[in-house]
Amino acid sequence: MNNSNCFEVLHKDKYTSARLGKLKTYHGEITTPVFMPVGTQASVKTLSPQDLKDNDVEIILGNTYHLYLRPGHNIINEMGGLHSFIGWNRPILTDSGGFQVFSHSDLRKINEDGVEFRSYIDGSRHFMTPELSIEIQESLGADIIMIFDEPVPYPSTYEYTLQSEKLTTKWAKRCKERHNKKGQLLFGIVQGGIYEDLRKKSVEEIADIEFDGYAIGGLSVGEGKEQMYRLTDYVAPLLPFDKPRYLMGVGTPDDIVRCVSMGVDMFDCVIPTRNARNGCLFTGNGKVNIRNAQYIKDENPLDPNCSCYTCKNFSLAYLRHLFASKEILSLRLNTIHNIHYYVTLMKKIRDAIAEDRMSELIDISKVG
C-alpha cells in the first residue's frame, strides 16, 4: 500500500465543506465521513466483534494508554497484534495515549523528553515518550496510529498553550522519525487551544511534517459547543484538502452533522456507548431516557424506523424493565441501538453529501 495515496475525496458537497471520501488501510477501505466506536480496553463496551459487524461498523478505536498498562502491548503483540487479540479483522485506529496520560493521571511530570505518570491500575510509575508511544502503537498493529501530543486543558493561558503547541510539534517530528511500520498510517494532531493564531501555527508546522492524515485535538474538553464549532470551522479548511481530517473526541449526532459540514471526515466519541449504559438512547424522535416510567407498558419499539436487533425484537416496556432490573442484557441492547443509530447517521450523511444536500441535514431533526 502506498500511504501517500491512502485517501481520496470522491465528492465535495456543493453548498458546505463536507466531503465524501475513501480511506484505504491495511485491513480494508473505509468510507468517510465515518464514526469510530471507542474500544478503550480492547472491547467496545458490551459488544462482540460480531455485534459490530452486524451493525456495519467499519473501524473502531483502541486506547494506547489503557492497553499499554493492561494487558501490555508486548503481550498483545505476542498474541498476534490487536486485531487478532480481539477477533476484529476490520480497521483499527489507536490514539497515542497523550490525552489519557494528561487527563487520567493524578501525578504526572512533563518535560521536553516526555511525561512521567502513574498507572491508574496499580500506581506504578511510567515514562511515556513520543518514541515509546509509536513503539506501543506499532506493537499493537493498528491501521492508523496517532502522534503523541500534549493536549492543553481548558482554560489555559496563551503562553502555556503556545509552549504546549511548540512541544507538540517537536514530539510530532520525533514520532514521524521513529515510525517505521509499513502499511500503518500515521496521523498528525493539531493543537493550539482556543487561540486561532496558535491553531494556524500548529496546522502549518504539523502539515509541514507531512502525515497521512490530520487530527484536530484538544477540543471537547470544556470549552463549550460554540468555541468547539468556531475552532473546528477555523481549522478544518486550513488542513490539506487531500488528506483525511479527524476531529478527536466529538461528539453528539448534532456535533457530527455540523462538523462534517465544516469538512471533517472522521470522529470518535464515547457518547453512544456511555449514554447507552446510562439508559439514554438516540432515536429519530429525539433522545429517550429508558428509565422513565412512561415506558412501563409501552409495546412499541424504541424507534419504529430503526432496523437494529434491539428495535426489531423488543418493546420499550421490556427495555425499561431490563434497565430498571439492572440486567446486563440491557446494556448490550441499548449499546447496539445507539451504535446502529450513529452508523446510520453516517450513512445518511454520506448519502446527503453525494446528493449535495448536506446543508439540509444541519437541522438534525431531518436526520432521524
Add this chain to the structure above:
Amino acid sequence: MNNSNCFEVLHKDKYTSARLGKLKTYHGEITTPVFMPVGTQASVKTLSPQDLKDNDVEIILGNTYHLYLRPGHNIINEMGGLHSFIGWNRPILTDSGGFQVFSHSDLRKINEDGVEFRSYIDGSRHFMTPELSIEIQESLGADIIMIFDEPVPYPSTYEYTLQSEKLTTKWAKRCKERHNKKGQLLFGIVQGGIYEDLRKKSVEEIADIEFDGYAIGGLSVGEGKEQMYRLTDYVAPLLPFDKPRYLMGVGTPDDIVRCVSMGVDMFDCVIPTRNARNGCLFTGNGKVNIRNAQYIKDENPLDPNCSCYTCKNFSLAYLRHLFASKEILSLRLNTIHNIHYYVTLMKKIRDAIAEDRMSELIDISKVG
C-alpha cells in the same frame, strides 16, 4: 394439545434408570433429559434470545416471584405474555415463587391460606397463595407451571417437615383446582425433606392429584451431595414412569449426569450462568478459573473441542484480559460458553441413553 399425552419415554437406558424422552408443550417439543437456563428477571443473565437459540437452548425458566414484583404479571400479560415480552418463542417453565418467598424474604408469615412476605425491592407487603401463584403463572403464560409449595429449609425436624409436607399437598390440590389454562402443563412438587418415609408419603399424595409432570423439590438447599443423591435415587423411581421428572435447582455437570441415571428428565440451575460471571468456566478438561495469571499469554481457546462463539473466536489470553478489566463483554462470552457446555452435555447424555451407555458417562471425565 392433550395434556395427558404430553410426555413420551422414547427409550430407557439398559443399565441405569435414565430415560430419553419427548415433552410436548404449547411452544414446541423438548427432548429430555433437558437443562433449563434460569432467566430470573425475564432475561437469562447477559444473553439475548438469539444467543440462546444459537446455543440450541430448548427451554428456559422464569421466576414467578421476581416477575410478580417487577415489572408485575399484569403488565407482562398486557404486553402479550412472557414469551412476547422477552422475545422468546420456545418453551418456558415458571416456578411458583414458593422457593423465593421462603428463601429471599426476611419477613414472612405462613398460615394455612398462604404466605405473607415483603418485597426485596421496596419492602412492600404481599400475600401469596396457591391460587395467586397459579393466577400469576397463567398471566405470564408459561408452557409449564409449578404448584405453590413450601420447601422446608435444611435442617428441619421430622415434625416440621411432616406438617410442611401436608401443607404442600393441600396447596397442590388448590393449585390443581384453580388451574384453568388450556395448553399449559401443571407440575406437582414432591417435598418431605430428608426423610424417606415423608418423601414416599408426598409422592403418593401428589401423584394421586394427577399432574402433567412431577418435580422433586427442597433439595440442593444445604443437605449435601450425598443426601441429595440418596433422596433423588429414592424418590425418582417412585414417580409415575410415564410423566416427566424434574429435579429443581440441580446442579453441576456431575450432579446432572448422576441424577439422569437415576431417572430424572429435567434440570434447572444458576450454576452455568452465575459461575460464568464469576470467571469459572466448564471445559472438557475440567474447570478453568479465567482470572488465573497462567492464561495471560495463552493463545489457545478455552476449550479446543468446543464449538461455541467464545471458543471459536477468542483466546484464553483475551478472555482473561476482559475479565481482569471488568469488561461487560467478558460476562457474556463466559456465559455463552457455559450454557453451550451444558447444552452439549445434555446432547451427549441423550446420545448415551439412546445407545445404552449412560453408565459410562457417570464418570464425568468421559463427558467433556
